[in-house]
Amino acid sequence: MGNVSTIFRREFAAYFNSPIAYIFIIVFIVLNCGLFMTPFFLQGNADMRDFFGNLPLFLIFFIPAVTMRLWAEDKRNGTFELLMTLPMTGQQVMLGKYLAAMAFYVVALLGTLPIPIMLAMLGNPDLGAVFGGYLGALLLGGLYMAVGIFASGLLRDQISAFILGMLACFLLFLLGIPAVTATIDGWLGGLGAFLQDTLGLMSHYQALQRGVLQLGDLAYFLGLTAVFLTLNALWLEGRKF
Amino acid sequence: MIEVRGVTKRFGPTTALDDVSFRLEQGEILGFLGPNGAGKSTAMKIITTFLAPDAGSVTVDGIDVAERPLDVRGRIGYLPENNPLYVDMLVREYLDFVGRARGLGGARLKQRLDWVVDACGLGSVYGKAIHELSKGYKQRTGLAQALIHDPDVLILDEPTSGLDPLQIIGIRDLIQGLADEKTIIFSTHILQEVAPVTDRVVIINGGRIIADGRIGELERRAMGSNRLYVGVRAAADEAEAALSAVDGVESVSLADGTDGAARFEVRAPFGTDVRSALSGAVRARGWELLELHESPYSLEATFIALTRQARDAREVVHG
16 A cells, blocks of 8 residues: 555656646636536526536546556656566556546546535535536546556557547447447447447436436446456556566 | 576567576676667566566576566666656655655655765755756666665666766766675676776677676687787887797787887787797897787777677578
């Protein structure tokens, strides 16, 4: 655990060593709140449905931008060789990096807390849905983050890692859209429905957004996150040969 | 102690290392020589567990790198060819990070930080961001990183590349100062750098070891005979005849001659000293002796001769 926390602290500080972190967080908060507040004043509903509804698409851009540097930068700098010859396992290094990126995302997410506070002052929002929405945002971000760190490991170049991560996240997003899976079903009966059940994220995310906590949805996010982190760990081992 | 046995490593169709074996005792310094692309870095990456060999094995202090890589990593201080610095950090933060990642903490970490800052001369830049440092200070920071945990074994890949002569001497002195307690491998493609630090060298070329031993022994093997220079104030042809007649002299050739004085390159078998016989022959004829000295071969010449021998040997084997 000490090893993970050493890596975590270095990686978390690295985000804030450059102004990019502050720009990222400000863009995250301004865009999200801006996208949310426009319809909010038109509808006059004290809920955050639109806010969380925007996230799956918005995070496709935001999360890969956070994760793109995680391995690609080290490979470019030569520090990858330092990390892989420290007396700790590759998994520990990876976990430290992953948790640092997650912590960065949590900081950005905390910046949106004025919205539920404002809602609570203005009206009577469904706190279960707000809580479920934030939990969904965390799990969704965690999954995208695992996809992103895996993509970053495959490439030396941060921009390529960003684009690959974005495409992979977008694919998970698309597979959860009924119109897309219906088209796939048209090509090969049953395949679209199968992909939507196993990989598509929207149905799982929407359940959380409504404030419904189901084991299956949690298992989907945590399971798929674990799959991508495992792939990353396997890549770390396989790279030696 | 480092033992490399029959290590082979391929990257796709190219063979980076081909059946490489050598051994290094505790407290020994090894100069790892070879042209760029010879396989030096690959061998070092395998010893430090960064890469796994396709065949063969490596042990460090008796521990197999494939079986217990973490134990091996804990014993090794490693400076890769690309200096692994986090340029966004301060020198202090960076060394603190590597120290903690290497399992140090508390008073021990503080003591080691003080030691490496002093040993590597980083006092004046300790609070500076690494991207502000000159190349020399960056290299010293990289070296400090490799020394922070007081490792038994040091693996330094081209530690002096890109430095100016004074900085090279600084790094060399530092390596020599560590020599007593540590086992050190350092690689370079600049041959002159080796001799002041150590006389044990391994020469690698095209992924194969072409020589392993003391610099003196290798010269013998490569060149076959000792080389002396003799300057005489006499006619060149007379002098050449007189010197050739001396017992133990293999060959005499005119190096350069001016009016009334000549300078010869004299070859004699290794292990014999023909200097007094030569000076005796000159004095017996009443000539004036202008110079007489043994001239060691440059490491370059040795290296080139050994490379050629290795290539010829391979051609013989492969017909």
